[in-house]
Amino acid sequence: MGGTFDPIHHGHLVVASEVQARFELDEVVFVPTGKPWQKDGQVITAAEDRYLMTVIATASNPRFSVSRVDIDRDGPTFTVDTLRDLRTHYTDTDFFFITGADALGQILSWRRADELFALAHFVGVTRPGYQLADHHLPAGSVTLIEVPAMAISSTACRTRVAEGMPVWYLVPDGVVQYISKRDLYVDSSR
Ligand SMILES: Nc1ncnc2c1ncn2[C@@H]1O[C@H](COP(=O)(O)OP(=O)(O)OP(=O)(O)O)[C@@H](O)[C@H]1O
Numbered sequence: 001m002g003g004t005f006d007p008i009h010h011g012h013l014v015v016a017s018e019v020q021a022r023f024e025l026d027e028v029v030f031v032p033t034g035k036p037w038q039k040d041g042q043v044i045t046a047a048e049d050r051y052l053m054t055v056i057a058t059a060s061n062p063r064f065s066v067s068r069v070d071i072d073r074d075g076p077t078f079t080v081d082t083l084r085d086l087r088t089h090y091t092d093t094d095f096f097f098i099t100g101a102d103a104l105g106q107i108l109s110w111r112r113a114d115e116l117f118a119l120a121h122f123v124g125v126t127r128p129g130y131q132l133a134d135h136h137l138p139a140g141s142v143t144l145i146e147v148p149a150m151a152i153s154s155t156a157c158r159t160r161v162a163e164g165m166p167v168w169y170l171v172p173d174g175v176v177q178y179i180s181k182r183d184l185y186v187d188s189s190r
């Protein structure tokens with residue numbers, strides 16, 4: 001599951017848990033983006049902070065892990081590169097790439113989108129506020145599933161911190177503490 005995870009929240013974690021169970025996956029690999037090029041113009045928190053929050057959030061689940069492939073690769077982050085890099089580590093493995101309804105709707109704008117569907121099976125999941133559909137995607141390349149609705153976004157978490165509102169129970173406890181320790185998101189101009 002790829003994401004900017006700025007910060008990781010319980011919406012991400014519920015999605016990963018649900019897809020792991022439905023598809024009986026051995027492992028869900030969280031891949032924090034390096035430079036999310038479609039978020040150019042937005043201030044993105046340092047990759048190491050986003051990576052560490054993702055590690056903290058996933059540490060207690062034996063089926064969850066975190067990969068550095070995207071943050072260790074220079075240049076803009078393209079999923080086609082993510083999947084190729086992961087393949088060198090996971091040789092004899094079927095890949096499922098998890099995306100929320102918003103991200104799935106953008107997939108045809110991704111770099112070398114036509115190659116993506118040969119590299120992984122895509123799982124599109126419901127997200128409050130977005131319509132889940134696989135229009136115009138190659139037949140058989142995507143499975144759509146409904147997951148418990150979590151009306152949480154990283155944007156809302158960042159805004160709440162900037163406004164002095166709590167993010168307890170929206171993000172894991174350790175992530176609340178990490179945000180506070182590192183003074184993340186306090187600048188409301190971002
Ligand atoms: N609440 C949610 N329910 C379902 N899917 C989600 C949810 N939040 C994020 N996702 C999915 O998780 C992936 C990573 O999302 P991302 O890290 O951009 O979080 P975000 O909350 O959308 O962030 P931002 O608000 O900064 O855009 C995307 O595929 C996105 O669609």
Ligand SMILES: O=C(O)c1ccc[n+]([C@@H]2O[C@H](COP(=O)([O-])O)[C@@H](O)[C@H]2O)c1
Nearest residue numbers: 002003004033036038077078079110111
């Ligand atoms: O490959 C691309 O061109 C591309 C463009 C936008 C987003 N993605 C991927 O989609 C995932 C979710 O991204 P985001 O920006 O919603 O956090 C993450 O793994 C990104 O690397 C990929």
